[in-house]
Amino acid sequence: MTDRDASVHVRPSTTDDLAAIHAIYAHHVTNGLGSFEEVPPGIDEMAERRLAIVERGMPHLVAEANGRLLGYAYVGPYRPRPAYRYTVENSVYVAPEATRLGVGRALLGTLIEICEAGRWRQMVAVIGDRGNTASIALHAALGFHEAGHLKAVGFKHGRWVDVVIMQRALGVGDDERPGD
Ligand SMILES: CC(C)(COP(=O)(O)OP(=O)(O)OC[C@H]1O[C@@H](n2cnc3c(N)ncnc32)[C@H](O)[C@@H]1OP(=O)(O)O)[C@@H](O)C(=O)NCCC(=O)NCCS
Numbered sequence: 116m117t118d119r120d121a122s123v124h125v126r127p128s129t130t131d132d133l134a135a136i137h138a139i140y141a142h143h144v145t146n147g148l149g150s151f152e153e154v155p156p157g158i159d160e161m162a163e164r165r166l167a168i169v170e171r172g173m174p175h176l177v178a179e180a181n182g183r184l185l186g187y188a189y190v191g192p193y194r195p196r197p198a199y200r201y202t203v204e205n206s207v208y209v210a211p212e213a214t215r216l217g218v219g220r221a222l223l224g225t226l227i228e229i230c231e232a233g234r235w236r237q238m239v240a241v242i243g244d245r246g247n248t249a250s251i252a253l254h255a256a257l258g259f260h261e262a263g264h265l266k267a268v269g270f271k272h273g274r275w276v277d278v279v280i281m282q283r284a285l286g287v288g289d290d291e292r293p294g295d
Contacts, residue, residue, distance in 0.1 A: 123221040128165060128177045128187060135184035136177070137161050139210050148244035148276050149208070151269050165189075173203065174229045178218045185213040188222035190230060193239050201236040201293055207253070219253045227257060231286040236293065238283045243269060245277040259283040 128136065141155035156164075168175045168189050175189040186209035193202040205226055209218045230238060240259060242250045251261075259281040269276035 122180045123178050123185070123216070123218055124180065125176050125178045125221050125225045128175045128189075130162065130165075132177050132184055132187070133158055133162055133165065136165075136187045139184075139187065139208050142211055143208055146211075147247075148269070148271055149242065149247055149250060151243055151271060151276070153271060167191075172233075174226055176222055176225055178209075178222050180213075180216075180218075185210050185216070186218040186222055188219075188226050190226055190235075190238065193237075201234065202239060203230055203235050203237075204239045204241060207250070214249065219249075220256065223253060223257050227283070227285065234293065235285050236288050238285055240281040242279040242281060243271075243276060245279055247279070251279060251281070254281045254283075257283070 137155075137158045140150070140161065144150050144152045144155040165175050168191055171192070173190050176187060177184050178186045178188075186207065188205065188207040190203035190205045193199050193204040205223065207219050207222050207226075209222075227238065238259075239262075240250070240254050242254070245264060255261075260283070262280045262282040264280060265278045267275035268278050
């Protein structure tokens with residue numbers, strides 16, 4: 116860890132963090148292609164989404180430095196059908212003024228650690244926009260490989276948008292059968 120990253124503290128989110136989480140997500144929904152939502156959800160909806168993650172025993176984290184919340188990240192089920200139960204999909208969002216400071220790396224690294232200590236065996240990132248260099252590079256830096264892409268499955272901000280799918284094994288991955 117560099118000095119740059121050392122000041123970033125990652126912890127589980129609380130309901131007190133929702134206003135800051137909402138502001139970060141609303142920015143990226145409105146201005147970016149990482150999320151395929153087009154209208155930012157309200158804080159109540161964000162609270163319900165967070166609770167659904169927490170109630171599943173899955174990590175929902177925030178990163179802060181000097182008392183300011185700079186990003187958040189979580190995993191949810193990759194898909195709802197039961198055979199997917201060892202696979203999670205991650206999401207990471209960093210405040211626009213705090214990118215390239217190690218916040219995303221700290222958040223995603225902690226998500227991976229927590230999931231490896233749990234029952235999950237694969238983590239998938241479904242990245243909006245082939246041009247999302249930051250997200251693709253962040254995931255590659257943390258051991259994800261590109262599993263493929265889906266062409267023009269989104270239409271946002273007036274253009275077709277590809278999705279890049281990246282994947283990383285967690286712990287023993289598929290070297291062993293799951294225990295539970
Ligand atoms: C993607 C995102 C989470 C990255 O967060 P971040 O805090 O800026 O990333 P970090 O500073 O931790 O970068 C970690 C590594 O990722 C890579 N990286 C991050 N941003 C990059 C960029 N713009 N260009 C190239 N590489 C980049 C680098 O390898 C970097 O390591 P380095 O700084 O030591 O070279 C952030 O840009 C973001 O919130 N983007 C918009 C929302 C989004 O697309 N989220 C992902 C949805 S799947």
